[in-house]
Amino acid sequence: MSFIEVKHVTREFKSFRRPDGLKNALCTLFKRDYDRMKAVDDLSFSIEKGELVGYIGPNGAGKSTTIKMLSGILVPSTGSIVTGDIVPWEQRKKNACNIGVVFGQRSQLNWDLPMEDTFELYRRMYHIGNVAYKRNVDMFVELLEMQSFLRKPVRQLSLGQKMRAELAVALLHDPSILYLDEPTIGLDVVVKDNIRKFVRSLNKEKKTTVILTTHDMADIEEICNRIILIDHGKLMLDQTIVEFKKQGTDHYYVEVTFSSNWKPLAIPGITMTENQPLCHTYLVDAAMVPFNLLLNSIPDSYDVTDLTIKKPEIDEIVRRLYKNTGSGEENGKLLHIK
Amino acid sequence: MVIYLETRKRGGDKQMYMTLIKCSFKQQIQFKWDLLFHIIGDWLRIYIKICIWNALLMAGSGDGADFKSLAAYTIVASMVMLLTKSHVAEDLSDRVRSGMIAVDLIRPISLKWYCFFNQIGENLFSLLFEGVLIAVISWKVWSLPIPEIKIIIPFVLCLTMGIIIMFYIQYIIGLLVFWMKDGTYTNMITYALFVMFSGIEIPLWFYPDWLRGIGQALPFRFIVHEPIVIWLGQMGVREIAFTLMMQMFWLMTLFLTERNLWNFIKKNIEIQGG
Numbered sequence: 001m002s003f004i005e006v007k008h009v010t011r012e013f014k015s016f017r018r019p020d021g022l023k024n025a026l027c028t029l030f031k032r033d034y035d036r037m038k039a040v041d042d043l044s045f046s047i048e049k050g051e052l053v054g055y056i057g058p059n060g061a062g063k064s065t066t067i068k069m070l071s072g073i074l075v076p077s078t079g080s081i082v083t084g085d086i087v088p089w090e091q092r093k094k095n096a097c098n099i100g101v102v103f104g105q106r107s108q109l110n111w112d113l114p115m116e117d118t119f120e121l122y123r124r125m126y127h128i129g130n131v132a133y134k135r136n137v138d139m140f141v142e143l144l145e146m147q148s149f150l151r152k153p154v155r156q157l158s159l160g161q162k163m164r165a166e167l168a169v170a171l172l173h174d175p176s177i178l179y180l181d182e183p184t185i186g187l188d189v190v191v192k193d194n195i196r197k198f199v200r201s202l203n204k205e206k207k208t209t210v211i212l213t214t215h216d217m218a219d220i221e222e223i224c225n226r227i228i229l230i231d232h233g234k235l236m237l238d239q240t241i242v243e244f245k246k247q248g249t250d251h252y253y254v255e256v257t258f259s260s261n262w263k264p265l266a267i268p269g270i271t272m273t274e275n276q277p278l279c280h281t282y283l284v285d286a287a288m289v290p291f292n293l294l295l296n297s298i299p300d301s302y303d304v305t306d307l308t309i310k311k312p313e314i315d316e317i318v319r320r321l322y323k324n325t326g327s328g329e330e331n332g333k334l335l336h337i338k
Numbered sequence: 339m340v341i342y343l344e345t346r347k348r349g350g351d352k353q354m355y356m357t358l359i360k361c362s363f364k365q366q367i368q369f370k371w372d373l374l375f376h377i378i379g380d381w382l383r384i385y386i387k388i389c390i391w392n393a394l395l396m397a398g399s400g401d402g403a404d405f406k407s408l409a410a411y412t413i414v415a416s417m418v419m420l421l422t423k424s425h426v427a428e429d430l431s432d433r434v435r436s437g438m439i440a441v442d443l444i445r446p447i448s449l450k451w452y453c454f455f456n457q458i459g460e461n462l463f464s465l466l467f468e469g470v471l472i473a474v475i476s477w478k479v480w481s482l483p484i485p486e487i488k489i490i491i492p493f494v495l496c497l498t499m500g501i502i503i504m505f506y507i508q509y510i511i512g513l514l515v516f517w518m519k520d521g522t523y524t525n526m527i528t529y530a531l532f533v534m535f536s537g538i539e540i541p542l543w544f545y546p547d548w549l550r551g552i553g554q555a556l557p558f559r560f561i562v563h564e565p566i567v568i569w570l571g572q573m574g575v576r577e578i579a580f581t582l583m584m585q586m587f588w589l590m591t592l593f594l595t596e597r598n599l600w601n602f603i604k605k606n607i608e609i610q611g612g
Binding site: 068071072073074075089092093094096097099101103106107108110112113117120121124125126153 | 353358364368443
């Protein structure tokens with residue numbers, strides 16, 4: 001059995017149907033209609049120990065609901081979840097000792113206390129032994145560069161400092177699973193980078209299983225080695241990053257920098273996507289255009305000074321997946337890609 | 339082995355709750371201006387009450403009570419108020435409404451006791467920095483009597499149970515927010531009932547019989563009025579024993595209500611927001 005097993009999980013929410021007009025609204029005081037909505041719909045996947053999984057999907061896809069079920073604070077309507085031999089919602093407290101959770105938009109720190117005191121409180125809360133406690137605090141303070149703000153009350157910290165503190169607190173008890181729910185939201189490049197490196201090195205050293213939800217594809221690129229994509233509560237795609245990126249290999253970009261240009265490239269399967277002075281970018285369909293033909297035709301049209309070939313990044317593949325299939329909160333469903 | 343682990347864990351939890359009390363102490367001590375205004379407010383409230391009692395006694399409607407016992411009642415009521423303060427109902431409703439409750443539930447602790455000890459930390463702080471000052475000065479100014487030890491022991495016992503009863507009521511009201519989604523009015527009703535029937539503002543012996551009858555059926559008087567009556571030495575041994583038994587009865591009732599409610603919530607919980 002895998003370390004984390006999610007089998008045919010569905011979670012329904014009831015939502016109150018609000019009618020138009022005052023009269024109808026008054027009627028709802030006596031009789032109400034509810035809509036049943038599936039936030040997660042027959043979802044199954046399994047994750048092995050030590051995996052770094054990017055859990056992505058458009059807004060409202062059911063990502064946070066899944067994380068809440070995995071961490072034992074929501075009960076699925078049907079289906080089963082086992083994380084490291086525990087059914088999370090049946091043994092909430094025991095499960096809590098095995099997991100660390102960081103919600104990017106919710107703080108678990110005490111606003112009025114400095115980090116030092118919060119560390120101490122969490123040490124008692126999770127019954128962390130002295131040796132492990134000291135080792136972890138030292139390690140996190142160093143890796144996350146927290147020394148300068150350990151004694152300041154949390155309310156005086158910047159967002160970046162707070163987020164690093166959240167991570168440290170969530171990991172103090174050496175959890176075997178770490179759930180990160182949009183941990184880099186609103187952070188600057190340097191802090192983002194710091195956090196990504198930290199998560200990777202943590203995974204390397206402690207074999208922590210990481211499940212990360214994010215809208216920043218650079219997070220996925222730099223942290224994860226597997227992607228699970230869901231939309232409207234349904235599993236859409238479950239692949240390794242390498243496989244995932246292969247989806248982009250059916251086309252690539254060629255950026256031609258030139259000193260003079262006689263005519264634009266006119267080969268079937270090539271379209272110009274950007275037209276800037278002295279720099280043109282083309283989208284090339286790899287199946288239609290042999291590479292040699294492309295290379296040979298460029299000198300016929302341009303006096304080339306530089307040539308760059310770019311493969312699509314994860315960001316673009318995901319955007320294409322969301323867009324091509326008309327996804328997003330209001331639109332229809334993503335097609336099954338798998 | 340299992341028993342050993344179990345006791346070790348309990349011991350560990352005790353340390354956690356001590357640390358929690360320490361933390362909420364430290365938190366309070368940062369707000370010195372807040373404390374100053376609290377002290378001023380406390381004195382104003384006591385001064386106004388004493389003036390009202392004086393006026394009533396002079397108008398001859400004291401119902402046989404003398405100034406000293408009324409003053410003592412007022413002062414002890416202030417202490418009890420400091421100790422039974424609880425914003426757990428409001429906190430819980432805010433956290434449920436905003437979805438912050440998710441953060442509380444991912445910790446390996448009981449939400450109830452976490453809230454309780456956090457509150458106790460705050461209240462002990464108030465008692466130490468506001469209450470002791472009030473008590474010492476008022477006892478000197480009005481030269482009030484201090485009861486014997488055989489009264490103080492049941493008083494402390496009764497008061498402790500009162501504090502827990504108050505906390506349970508607030509906590510249960512707070513839990514209702516999982517359905518109501520807004521706790522403002524349930525909190526207002528509870529507070530109104532507390533002011534009316536706990537005896538925090540007016541000793542219940544001034545009430546007409548029918549109103550006192552309603553109060554008898556509610557748990558609120560066991561939070562303030564009964565402990566103070568014990569303190570004033572107006573209760574015999576049998577009455578004290580009866581009061582303590584009634585408090586236990588209420589604690590059991592509230593405990594069972596809370597457990598059932600919590601089990602129900604666990605199954606049906608919905609957490610707001612993404």
